Amino acid sequence: MTGRTILILSAALAASVWSIPHAAAQYPDRPLTLIVPWGAGGGTDATARIIGSGLERELGQSISVVNRTGGSGVVGHSAIAEADPDGYTIGIATVEIGMMHWQGLTELTHQDYTPLALMNEDAAGVQVLANSEYETLESLLEAIDSSPAGTFRASGTGQGGIWHLAIAGLLNDRGIDPTKVPWVPSEGAAPGLQDLMAGGVSIVPCSLVEARGLIEAGRVKSLGLMGPERAELFPDVPTVSEAVGSDWQIGAWRGIVGPEGLPDDVAERLIVALEAVYNSDDYKNFMAAQGYGVRWARGEEFGTFMEQADASLGQTMEAVGLAR
Amino acid sequence: MDAIIQAFELVFTWPVMTTILGAALFGLLVGAVPGLTATMATALLVPLTFFMDPIPAVGAMVTCAAMAIFAGDIPGALLRIPGTPASAAYTHEAYAMTRKGEAETALGACVLFSAIGGLFGTAVLIFAAPTLAEFALNFSSQEYFWMAMLGLTCSAFIGSPSPIKGLVSLLIGLLVATVGLNNAAGVPRFTFGSTDLMAGIDFIPAMIGLFAVSEVFRTVAAGAPAWDNVQVKVGNIFRNWGGMVVTYWRQQLRGNVTGTAIGILPGAGADVAAYVSYAVSRRFSKTPEKYGTGHLEGVVEATSSNNASLSSAWVPALVFGIPGDTITAIVIGVLYVKGLNPGPTLFIFNPQLIYAVFLIFLLANLLMIPLGWLVIKLARGLLRTPRSILMPIILIFCIVGAFASNNAVYGIIIMLVFGILGFFMEENEIPIAPCILGIVIGPILEHNFITTMIKSDGSFITFVDRPIAAVLAVGLFLIWASVLYRAFQSRGAAAS
Amino acid sequence: MRFSDTMLGAMLLILGIAVTAYARTLPAVPGQQYGAAAFPTLIGVGFVCCALILLVQGLKARSVPLVSFTEWTRQPGALVAVGVTILCIVAYMLLARRVGFIPVSVAILVVLFRLLSVSWGKTIFFAVAATLVTDYVFRSLLLVPLPFGMMPRMPW
Numbered sequence: 001m002t003g004r005t006i007l008i009l010s011a012a013l014a015a016s017v018w019s020i021p022h023a024a025a026q027y028p029d030r031p032l033t034l035i036v037p038w039g040a041g042g043g044t045d046a047t048a049r050i051i052g053s054g055l056e057r058e059l060g061q062s063i064s065v066v067n068r069t070g071g072s073g074v075v076g077h078s079a080i081a082e083a084d085p086d087g088y089t090i091g092i093a094t095v096e097i098g099m100m101h102w103q104g105l106t107e108l109t110h111q112d113y114t115p116l117a118l119m120n121e122d123a124a125g126v127q128v129l130a131n132s133e134y135e136t137l138e139s140l141l142e143a144i145d146s147s148p149a150g151t152f153r154a155s156g157t158g159q160g161g162i163w164h165l166a167i168a169g170l171l172n173d174r175g176i177d178p179t180k181v182p183w184v185p186s187e188g189a190a191p192g193l194q195d196l197m198a199g200g201v202s203i204v205p206c207s208l209v210e211a212r213g214l215i216e217a218g219r220v221k222s223l224g225l226m227g228p229e230r231a232e233l234f235p236d237v238p239t240v241s242e243a244v245g246s247d248w249q250i251g252a253w254r255g256i257v258g259p260e261g262l263p264d265d266v267a268e269r270l271i272v273a274l275e276a277v278y279n280s281d282d283y284k285n286f287m288a289a290q291g292y293g294v295r296w297a298r299g300e301e302f303g304t305f306m307e308q309a310d311a312s313l314g315q316t317m318e319a320v321g322l323a324r
Numbered sequence: 325m326d327a328i329i330q331a332f333e334l335v336f337t338w339p340v341m342t343t344i345l346g347a348a349l350f351g352l353l354v355g356a357v358p359g360l361t362a363t364m365a366t367a368l369l370v371p372l373t374f375f376m377d378p379i380p381a382v383g384a385m386v387t388c389a390a391m392a393i394f395a396g397d398i399p400g401a402l403l404r405i406p407g408t409p410a411s412a413a414y415t416h417e418a419y420a421m422t423r424k425g426e427a428e429t430a431l432g433a434c435v436l437f438s439a440i441g442g443l444f445g446t447a448v449l450i451f452a453a454p455t456l457a458e459f460a461l462n463f464s465s466q467e468y469f470w471m472a473m474l475g476l477t478c479s480a481f482i483g484s485p486s487p488i489k490g491l492v493s494l495l496i497g498l499l500v501a502t503v504g505l506n507n508a509a510g511v512p513r514f515t516f517g518s519t520d521l522m523a524g525i526d527f528i529p530a531m532i533g534l535f536a537v538s539e540v541f542r543t544v545a546a547g548a549p550a551w552d553n554v555q556v557k558v559g560n561i562f563r564n565w566g567g568m569v570v571t572y573w574r575q576q577l578r579g580n581v582t583g584t585a586i587g588i589l590p591g592a593g594a595d596v597a598a599y600v601s602y603a604v605s606r607r608f609s610k611t612p613e614k615y616g617t618g619h620l621e622g623v624v625e626a627t628s629s630n631n632a633s634l635s636s637a638w639v640p641a642l643v644f645g646i647p648g649d650t651i652t653a654i655v656i657g658v659l660y661v662k663g664l665n666p667g668p669t670l671f672i673f674n675p676q677l678i679y680a681v682f683l684i685f686l687l688a689n690l691l692m693i694p695l696g697w698l699v700i701k702l703a704r705g706l707l708r709t710p711r712s713i714l715m716p717i718i719l720i721f722c723i724v725g726a727f728a729s730n731n732a733v734y735g736i737i738i739m740l741v742f743g744i745l746g747f748f749m750e751e752n753e754i755p756i757a758p759c760i761l762g763i764v765i766g767p768i769l770e771h772n773f774i775t776t777m778i779k780s781d782g783s784f785i786t787f788v789d790r791p792i793a794a795v796l797a798v799g800l801f802l803i804w805a806s807v808l809y810r811a812f813q814s815r816g817a818a819a820s
Numbered sequence: 821m822r823f824s825d826t827m828l829g830a831m832l833l834i835l836g837i838a839v840t841a842y843a844r845t846l847p848a849v850p851g852q853q854y855g856a857a858a859f860p861t862l863i864g865v866g867f868v869c870c871a872l873i874l875l876v877q878g879l880k881a882r883s884v885p886l887v888s889f890t891e892w893t894r895q896p897g898a899l900v901a902v903g904v905t906i907l908c909i910v911a912y913m914l915l916a917r918r919v920g921f922i923p924v925s926v927a928i929l930v931v932l933f934r935l936l937s938v939s940w941g942k943t944i945f946f947a948v949a950a951t952l953v954t955d956y957v958f959r960s961l962l963l964v965p966l967p968f969g970m971m972p973r974m975p976w
Binding site for chain 1 (some may be wrong): 326364366368370371374461462463464465467504505506508511512519520522523524526577590640643644645646647650653654656657660661662663665666667668730732733761771774775778779781
């Protein structure tokens with residue numbers, strides 16, 4: 001008998017012994033994968049990892065957090081949608097799922113997923129240099145309205161990203177032409193803030209948590225928050241509704257989804273586990289310590305949330321000329 | 325003074341020390357495995373830090389990242405597979421030394437000068453963080469544009485038998501960098517409808533392909549002959565080190581300063597620092613012709629640089645909460661969770677904590693020396709393994725590493741394509757280094773050019789109307805003037 | 821395989837023109853002069869310039885075959901070995917997901933070891949040992965989701 005035959009035989013034997021069907025076992029009976037469409041070092045990655053470690057405890061299975069980055073989130077979101085709907089691959093979807101398809105980057109929409117749970121939302125803020133002459137959002141908006149286009153420039157994410165939409169939508173809502181504040185694309189809020197400090201741009205409409213270091217250092221101030229209520233992190237920052245009476249609200253959210261067509265019992269098991277994670281002290285403390293906002297919506301409710309977000313983002317993108 | 329004593333008490337406890345040691349070994353492993361970066365090593369630690377006290381949590385991440393950047397040199401030198409992108413700049417050189425039988429010397433230098441580099445960066449962090457962070461915050465897209473141009477200029481000094489082929493290699497790298505959605509305009513380029521290509525060409529599998537897979541092809545084609553030279557045994561490695569520090573103190577210092585300066589600027593990291601330092605080293609060397617043939621000088625300067633850059637990336641992170649690279653971005657998150665909010669106040673209200681963090685920086689870099697020494701001794705065994713056994717296993721490592729970079733088969737495809745590309749490039753004497761430099765710097769250059777143009781409505785004057793930008797522009801102009809002057813001079817000498 | 825300057829120049833010329841032509845199709849950023857097309861165009865033009873210089877050099881030198889085989893390709897089995905190595909990588913891409921990392925990795929190692937005339941005993945030992953160690957290190961220590969395929973989870 002040659003070595004090759006031995007090998008083949010032993011492989012076959014091993015396969016037959018090991019592949020005892022485990023259909024009878026209860027879900028989950030093997031490790032899960034949690035796909036993150038964004039890279040290590042970002043807020044989504046950190047959120048996914050804390051949720052992952054919570055889920056491990058709740059489900060009694062290990063969760064490997066897998067970064068599938070690139071293409072402004074398109075790659076990772078596709079990977080989640082294309083996974084087998086068996087509950088062993090889930091992912092963290094972000095606000096971009098309601099934006100990418102309007103820009104013609106992908107066919108994917110929220111309908112390609114089974115919504116499980118909304119875990120977090122951070123509203124956009126309007127940040128300027130601390131020594132800027134504008135003390136209120138109202139005075140800033142007036143100045144933008146009365147100055148020629150290009151006097152003010154904003155940065156904080158890529159072209160057509162969520163913060164770009166935030167400032168454009170706010171201007172649009174106040175009856176100001178959004179093109180008056182040209183967008184300077186950046187690879188995230190940190191480089192945008194760096195450019196704000198360096199004098200390259202004058203407004204960074206990112207979330208408060210992203211600007212936290214510089215706000216606490218007294219170098220940057222936030223004039224308004226595009227959320228329903230003030231943030232716990234900086235309770236002195238007024239909402240835009242308080243500051244200028246605008247109903248405009250926008251924020252970056254993160255939620256756990258599975259591929260479309262997840263079996264109901266599997267989805268229910270995951271939702272229950274996620275609810276326990278959401279209510280755990282570990283999660284609450286982690287999010288509060290970093291300054292992230294938490295927001296909960298389960299299953300269907302989360303689906304409706306995504307649908308509304310999708311429609312409102314589409315409307316805004318249409319209005320400010322970002323949709324294709 | 326009290327704060328310093330308190331800091332010692334915080335650090336020198338059993339839990340902290342064992343955590344640091346464990347993180348060091350983990351960092352060594354991840355760094356030495358191709359495809360996994362120091363950033364991933366740090367990210368993998370995040371869930372563990374939830375259960376730790378602040379000091380061991382930060383200590384683990386700092387140590388792990390420092391070890392990973394050094395460990396990337398190990399497979400680079402031994403197998404021509406850079407373990408992390410930060411080692412790519414001098415992988416070729418270090419591997420050439422191994423082929424000459426000088427693996428121990430090369431790796432010894434990597435350990436020693438990595439540690440010194442890390443200590444230098446830490447010293448800068450301790451003594452000058454607030455001032456330097458202020459300065460770094462003056463950099464806008466104009467300044468970054470000129471920095472990127474200076475970086476590209478380096479490719480002219482990396483050396484190539486034919487300048488035109490070096491330029492072709494650089495252009496290939498720049499072209500590769502344009503693929504995908506990751507550009508200022510947010511337009512998909514060269515994607516041809518593929519979702520994977522939207523992510524662009526991932527640098528890590530491309531690097532594995534260009535260096536390692538092409539080498540596997542070459543060795544397999546030759547039937548995996550034994551190594552040409554027997555490895556020289558370096559007797560007392562510590563005595564050897566003394567000699568190296570004396571011989572190469574200039575290179576070391578220059579690498580430290582360059583690396584620290586690049587690390588402080590958010591957006592450029594250890595990989596860029598290593599390239600720039602390697603090029604600078606060759607430019608100022610008395611024997612530039614030896615570069616690429618297994619010459620220690622460039623390795624010393626580049627490896628001094630990448631670890632210095634790693635430490636100094638903490639300057640903007642600790643002072644303003646602005647991450648200097650992806651590693652510090654992760655750690656900033658953990659700092660907040662542990663109540664060590666980055667910012668000037670950290671230095672005022674919790675000095676014992678910040679001193680403890682500095683102490684860990686120092687410890688991590690000192691720990692690198694004994695652990696690195698151990699690894700070198702172990703590595704000798706690897707080189708005694710016949711290459712017919714080694715090469716297939718390396719290929720499996722490459723495949724898994726390329727897969728791990730983004731957890732997708734797409735990574736393996738990139739690796740294969742670049743393996744074949746690298747193979748053909750070397751067959752045709754097209755150097756690989758400029759190509760990699762193009763992939764690294766291309767996006768920085770383009771992004772900052774486009775955003776500057778958006779800010780100025782297309783006016784070029786804006787590139788020089790800020791003081792730092794103007795200084796950088798003049799510096800670049802002078803460098804090119806000197807290059808051209810020398811070229812004409814040597815041509816004139818040759819003609820007469 | 822070695823291309824002459826003329827051949828290399830011609831290839832780069834086509835590449836440069838193709839890149840430039842493609843870049844021209846990229847949409848502009850509204851209201852901006854320089855957008856997605858600027859850089860690829862510049863790179864394409866750069867390729868064309870390099871190509872022209874190489875072509876001039878090549879035509880001046882003359883009498884070099886367009887494609888020549890370097891010394892190693894003439895050795896028996898060299899090209900076959902490279903071909904087999906490439907096929908191994910392709911096989912991994914196609915099979916790993918369905919069959920699993922462990923069997924495919926063992927198979928590739930067996931093929932390559934035999935190609936390099938390692939004895940059967942060593943082949944089996946190193947193929948299995950290297951695969952299991954890799955599986956352990958990557959899957960368990962580094963949490964890389966290597967495909968299981970039809971293989972069950974290993975005890976680690």
